[in-house]
Amino acid sequence: MRVIAQSVVAGAVLLVLSHGALAYDFDGTRSGEYLVGDPPDVQLAAGPNHLVELVNSRMRVFLKNPLGEMASTVDLGTLLGCPGPFDPRVRYDAQAQRWYISAARFGSQDSRVCFAVSRTPDPTGPFIQYQFVIDPTVFPDFDTLGYNDDKVIVEFNRVPVEGASPPIAQTGVELWILNKADLLAGGPVRSQSVFPGTFVMPATTLSSNTTLYLENLEETRIVLMSVTGVPGVGGGAVVTTLPTLPFSANFVAPSSPQKNSDNLLYTVGSIRDVVYRNGKMWASATSACTPSGDTQTRCCLRLVELNDNGAGSFSIAQDIEYSQANTYYFYPAIGVDATDALVVGFGASSSTIYPSFYATGRKATEPVNTLHGPTRVAAGQAPYGVNCLLFGMPLCRWGDYFGAAVDPVDSHTIWIAGEYAAYPTPTWSTRIEQVSTN
């Protein structure tokens, strides 16, 4: 499949982004606010009446009407029953009408991945807490969440700690498959632990499906797995490694410069999101490429759509490398609406741009392998300067990901949340934006 370095549909209007008089966007959380950490690792999910934003390590609940009014705020450690959580994730499961939240926690003898499920569609109501206890010698990192009709998957990286006693048996990746009916009942949950042998990210499944897919974009192949069955029912969950797809990418993404600063943003390359809907599966990643009209390697967005051909067979439908000369794009968060329109929220920075929040997207009816030109959602106001001595170098932690969510009521609305550098330096702020695909 062809890869387009700079793919733009000229003149068409996909994104109805409002600025100024119409308040369809608002700031979520800002660095320095009450017990908020740096960097944020912002996440977003949308329910019937609420938006939930997570950062390290706080949850804020905003109303959709009036838009942006804060309905509740809670320490994520309290919500999860898990002190010092990090790498928060949130999803709203429209079919189940529940919110799922996860985060990791590391302690010398208390490493866990913490999970909570709401009892109702109201995120200001009660949540049931569950804990996945991990070998005390393992640092759990970069937890991810996926779900489908009958399962929820929580996955995390197992980072071994040197000198641990006893030594851990396995490093790499671990995932837990949870019986969704048990979760919704709020009692004991039948589950199965899986070491998949390689990193794969569980899909957010937005159309009815009893198979939950997992995917990773690697430099020479696309790795796919499926999970069928349910823990504790019949033969339980079955994890199947599917045929890989040939692929070519560079995920050694460079750090990103920012305007008026010698500090670089530590922008990590690799997969960010996987969304399955209507027989299609989109994955997004930060990659490295040389944009058209450029001579240097920059951070770029890689967006790959697969066709589900049935019986575990997938094929590449679209493969887009989205970039701009002299500019660094990173952390694409994706949402897919009922018509298979794609919306991407992502970060941008360069020697002439403060760290900013942008969006792009495409309608399903538009030419394949094309995206609209970038739309700026929130302009950076200053260089960022917190946590800027990583590895003894002038590298700033800028977080690992942004958030996107399809509205469960208006399927032509996708909400995105991203981070931008805010004045006065060196703070960050998040912006939540309503994107219409009509």
Add this chain to the structure above:
Amino acid sequence: MTGLMRIGTAIVVGGWMVSAGAGGQPGSEPAVQVPPPRSVNVSKGVAPLFFRVSPVIVIVPSGVVQVGTPAPEQQTGGKAAEPAPPPSATDVLP
């Protein structure tokens, strides 16, 4: 994966730092936030990955929390959590 960067045998993990700042009330900030370490070292000689699926494991809820509304920013959140069983309470079924 993400948040990790290998330098020699060291892995730096995507940690974060707490900034109890402008939104909080002086003296009211609970000292319960413990940032994870900024770095850990990779253990040498760790067994390679292999594919494995466990039998069914039953995980019991560790607690219930009521987020509540409205909640002023100064609160750390949830009202009273119900008494919780140990978080590691799991039973492996045959």
